[in-house]
Amino acid sequence: MTRLVHTRGDLASALANNSRVLIPTMGALHLGHKSLVESAKAYAANHDGALVVMSIFVNPLQFQDSHDLEVYPRDLVTDSALATEWGVDVIWAPSEADIYGGDAPVSQERLQTLLTGSQTADILEGASRPGHFLGVLTAVSCLFDAVRPQAACFGEKDFQQLVLVRMLASSLVPNVEILAVPTSRDEWGMARSSRLGRLDEGGLSKARVIPTALAAGVEAARDGSNAAGVKAAVLGELDAKPAVRPEYVEVVDDACLPINAVGPARIVLAAQVDGVRIIDNQPIDLKAI
Numbered sequence: 001m002t003r004l005v006h007t008r009g010d011l012a013s014a015l016a017n018n019s020r021v022l023i024p025t026m027g028a029l030h031l032g033h034k035s036l037v038e039s040a041k042a043y044a045a046n047h048d049g050a051l052v053v054m055s056i057f058v059n060p061l062q063f064q065d066s067h068d069l070e071v072y073p074r075d076l077v078t079d080s081a082l083a084t085e086w087g088v089d090v091i092w093a094p095s096e097a098d099i100y101g102g103d104a105p106v107s108q109e110r111l112q113t114l115l116t117g118s119q120t121a122d123i124l125e126g127a128s129r130p131g132h133f134l135g136v137l138t139a140v141s142c143l144f145d146a147v148r149p150q151a152a153c154f155g156e157k158d159f160q161q162l163v164l165v166r167m168l169a170s171s172l173v174p175n176v177e178i179l180a181v182p183t184s185r186d187e188w189g190m191a192r193s194s195r196l197g198r199l200d201e202g203g204l205s206k207a208r209v210i211p212t213a214l215a216a217g218v219e220a221a222r223d224g225s226n227a228a229g230v231k232a233a234v235l236g237e238l239d240a241k242p243a244v245r246p247e248y249v250e251v252v253d254d255a256c257l258p259i260n261a262v263g264p265a266r267i268v269l270a271a272q273v274d275g276v277r278i279i280d281n282q283p284i285d286l287k288a289i
Contacts, residue, residue: 002084004091008098008146014090015147019050021179022149024140027056028073029082032184032192036153037086039181043151050150051089055143057099061135073194092147104138105145106172111137118167120256124248124268125160125279136161137168144173151177155184157191159268159281163256183280185211191280203274206243210271213237214282217251217267221284227251227259230284234267245272251286262286 003014021040025033037052044050056079063069076093083091111134115121121133144152152169154162162180169176184192189211190204199207213234220233231249238246247270253259256268268281 002080002088002091004080004093006093006095006098008094011090011092011094011146015051015053019047020053020090020147020149021047021050022143022147022152023052023054023088024143024152024154025054025056026058026072026194027076027079028194028197029079030192030194030197031186032155032157033082034086035184036155036181037083037088039179040151040153041087043153043179047150052087053090053092053147053149054083054088055147056083056091056093057139057143059099059135059139060096061138062132063135064129064131073197094146099139099142099146104142106137106141106168108134108138110172111141111168114167114171115164118164118255120160120163120167123258124250124252124256125270128247128270133161133164137164140165140168141173144169144176149176151179153179153181155181157183157193157280159252159266160256163254189215191278193278195276195278198276199274203276206241207273207276207278209237209241209244210269210273210278210280214267214269214280218282218284221265221286224287226288227265227286229288230267230286234269238269238271243273247271247277251284259286260289262289 005011005014021043023036023040040052166178169178188208216237217230217234220230230251234249249269251265259265265286266281266283270279
């Protein structure tokens with residue numbers, strides 16, 4: 001039976017002495033979140049029946065635009081019903097005071113030092129959204145402190161965030177295993193995201209060039225193109241659709257830094273479609289410099 005709790009005290013009672021795996025979310029659940037739950041349940045099955053815990057918290061610190069924060073969808077009834085249907089054991093829907101009301105488990109100075117030293121935090125998403133990752137890691141460190149999970153699930157769709165959360169875990173919260181979950185996609189190849197709900201059918205049709213562009217980059221890498229050639233292949237598809245405005249296209253390594261070497265890499269991109277910002281990525285194997 002799924003339990004919905006709000007305070008830290010009720011959370012502690014629900015978790016008792018059980019091990020647990022955490023799925024941090026901001027609600028607005030969709031099938032991409034279901035894939036996170038499935039990964040968490042697989043982990044739990046192999047770890048003495050650990051409890052699957054989903055947090056639902058719209059984190060104000062990671063929004064640079066107050067309007068975006070105001071209009072972010074909030075529907076705890078629907079989200080709770082979905083999480084229950086998917087088999088989550090505990091849903092924690094804390095208030096801002098429950099997250100940030102006490103002493104910070106990791107100081108802002110330590111988080112900022114981690115981000116500054118990473119070389120990753122100020123490029124790509126970091127350049128487009130200054131302060132975003134500090135807000136994300138602040139919330140994640142507080143969630144880890146409250147839930148005390150043995151593992152936590154993060155999607156590969158937000159690849160740069162995944163890289164930085166791994167750095168947080170390895171440097172400052174070493175007892176949490178970070179589980180990377182492959183991106184869940186619809187029948188058109190679009191990465192599932194709550195942002196897609198802000199597009200009408202015309203906007204969705206325009207946005208479907210994004211997986212097409214990524215596929216062109218994957219094919220270019222398979223055919224022996226270097227990073228520049230892969231980027232050109234992606235941009236060639238995007239530039240053919242003026243309704244899609246790319247913010248960045250980059251080929252990066254596993255630290256989400258621009259790569260100039262053969263081996264495993266990843267195409268990452270962000271683009272605007274009808275005022276909605278979409279990010280996505282695909283893994284590739286570079287055969288040429």
